[in-house]
Each structure stands twice: as structure tokens, then as C-alpha cells.
Amino acid sequence: MKKRxxxxxxxxxxxxxxxxQNLTVVGSPTVFDQISHFARMAHLSEASVGVQVNxxxxxxxxxxxxxxxxxxxxxxxSGMYRTYGYLSYREHSFAVGxxxxxxxxxxxxxxxxxxxxxFGKEYKSQFSMDLxxxxxxxxxxxxxWDSEINFPVRVSSNTRKDAPLQSxxxxxxxxxxxxxxxxxxxxxxxLNYKTEVNLQLVYLPISSLxxxxxxGSSSDIGLGVQYVFGxxxxxxxxxxxxxxxxxxxxGVSYQFNRIRKLSISVYEKxxx
Numbered sequence: 001m002k003k004r005x006x007x008x009x010x011x012x013x014x015x016x017x018x019x020x021q022n023l024t025v026v027g028s029p030t031v032f033d034q035i036s037h038f039a040r041m042a043h044l045s046e047a048s049v050g051v052q053v054n055x056x057x058x059x060x061x062x063x064x065x066x067x068x069x070x071x072x073x074x075x076x077x078s079g080m081y082r083t084y085g086y087l088s089y090r091e092h093s094f095a096v097g098x099x100x101x102x103x104x105x106x107x108x109x110x111x112x113x114x115x116x117x118x119f120g121k122e123y124k125s126q127f128s129m130d131l132x133x134x135x136x137x138x139x140x141x142x143x144x145w146d147s148e149i150n151f152p153v154r155v156s157s158n159t160r161k162d163a164p165l166q167s168x169x170x171x172x173x174x175x176x177x178x179x180x181x182x183x184x185x186x187x188x189x190x191l192n193y194k195t196e197v198n199l200q201l202v203y204l205p206i207s208s209l210x211x212x213x214x215x216g217s218s219s220d221i222g223l224g225v226q227y228v229f230g231x232x233x234x235x236x237x238x239x240x241x242x243x244x245x246x247x248x249x250x251g252v253s254y255q256f257n258r259i260r261k262l263s264i265s266v267y268e269k270x271x272x
Contacts, residue, residue, distance in 0.1 A: 025202050025210065026144050026174050026182055030233060031067040031253050034080045034095060036170075037146060038109035039136035041076045042099035044069055050253030052235075061086065067253070075100040085118075092116045097132070109134040129153045146172040146186070167191045180204045194218075218242075224249075231255050 029040045031048040047070040054063040061084060069078035080095040097111030113130040131151040139145055148170040172186030182202040189195050200214040210226040224237030235251040 026176050028210075031069045031078070032235070032251060034067055034069070034078055034097070035065070036148065037134065037136070038097060038111050038132060038148070039099055039107045039134040039146070041069060041078060041109065042101045042107035042136070044071055044076050046255045046257045047071065048253055048255045050251060052249060052251035054247065054249045056084070056247050088119065090118045105138045107136045142176045144174040144176070146170070146174070166193070231257070
């Protein structure tokens with residue numbers, strides 16, 4: 001029982017501050033980019049919806065996400081609902097945001113994420129909000145820069161004082177070798193925790209299939225595939241983290257116009 005509680009607490013930290021290693025690809029933005037690479041959604045060409053289920057190590061930490069996004073002029077408005085937890089801890093979060101192409105080389109994303117957390121019978125519900133600012137820039141024809149900063153804010157008078165609200169900063173570089181291959185490296189610093197470094201490789205053997213893998217400094221490694229069929233996109237990913245174990249993600253999205261074939265290509269000015 002003690003070991004199980006240790007796994008749950010470790011999983012809560014992983015869900016709350018690390019969010020897993022989410023696939024991100026230059027030239028192929030998706031509705032799933034709301035999780036970690038929000039600015040890239042400024043280049044989303046069509047309205048999309050999606051759902052994602054993540055089994056985070058133990059069944060008490062299963063995560064369910066719903067996504068929606070719609071391009072408007074040179075901007076994209078989007079929303080996401082997430083719920084996860086177990087009997088003694090449950091969190092509901094609602095993300096709303098705007099991604100916008102500022103210049104042909106630079107896109108910006110701003111996101112507000114109000115949260116409701118319950119801690120069982122001993123504590124009242126806690127209300128908080130995360131404020132995210134993300135940036136995505138083309139440095140040259142093959143090199144791209146990502147950055148994300150998170151500001152958690154307590155807004156409830158009955159907040160549990162020891163409840164974790166951790167700010168973080170993430171920066172990353174992506175290098176495009178060709179339309180079939182991309183490598184990315186990111187560095188993430190969460191307040192009061194060790195710096196995390198992650199390396200990701202993406203490969204497209206054919207235009208409708210994407211294979212990706214990653215390895216991180218916190219003894220985690222992942223592998224996944226993404227497949228496009230008509231207006232549907234399917235994603236499977238598994239992540240292994242030392243001590244905690246395996247985490248599996250299944251996602252499906254629908255784009256209201258036919259999805260263009262996958263490619264890893266440079267961005268030009270996006271006018272939607």
C-alpha cells in the first residue's frame with residue numbers, strides 16, 4: 001500500500017509539472033499542440049477537434065483531454081478540457097487561448113487555464129489558474145526556436161498551503177534535415193526541481209505516417225506513431241519512466257477539411 005501511494009504521488013508530480021513528452025513537428029501543427037507547444041497552433045489551417053486518453057502509470061491517474069480549435073484570419077482560437085485523478089485527488093482544468101502569427105517568422109500563443117482541485121474530505125476545493133505564454137520562431141530555413149513560460153496563480157481563499165503550484169520555463173530548438181526527418185532538443189526548468197533535457201527524433205517513411213521517439217534526462221524514453229486517413233488523425237504513444245513505469249496515450253482528431261499529407265517543412269507567411 002505504501003509503495004502504491006508513492007507511485008501515485010510521483011505520478012501526480014509527472015502529470016502536474018512535466019506533462020509527458022508531447023510530439024511536436026515543424027510544418028504539421030495539430031489540435032494536440034495545445035498541451036505544450038501552443039504557439040505552433042497559429043499555423044493550423046483548418047478547424048479541428050480531438051480527444052486523447054492517457055493511462056498515467058496507475059489507473060487512479062488516467063487523464064482525459066478534449067480539444068477544439070478554429071482559425072480566424074491570422075489567429076487561431078482554441079479550448080481544452082482535462083480531468084484526472086482519483087478518489088482523494090481530482091483535478092478539472094479548462095484551457096482557453098489565442099495563437100497568432102505576428103510576422104512570417106514568429107508566432108505567439110497566450111493561454112489561461114483555470115483549475116479546480118479537490119483533496120478528499122480533509123480539505124475544501126482549491127481554485128487556481130495557470131497563465132502560459134509560448135513563442136515559436138524560424139531562425140533560418142532549417143532551424144526553429146520554441147519557448148514556453150508558465151505562471152501558476154492561487155485564486156482561492158481556502159487554498160491548501162502545501163498544494164504544489166510550480167512555475168516552469170521551457171526552451172527548445174528543432175532542426176529540419178528534410179521533409180522526412182527532424183530532430184529537437186528542449187530544456188525545461190521547473191521551480192525547485194532539477195533541470196530536464198529531452199531529445200526527440202521524428203521520421204516520415206511515407207506521407208501519411210509519422211514515427212517519433214524521445215529520450216530524457218530523467219530516465220524516460222518514449223516511442224509513438226501518428227497516422228492520417230482522410231480527415232482523421234490517429235496517434236499512439238508510450239512513455240517509460242524509471243520507477244514509475246509505462247504511460248500510454250491514445251489520441252484521435254478530426255479536421256473539418258481534408259488533412260494535407262504530413263511533411264516536415266519550413267513555414268511561410270500564413271494567412272489562412
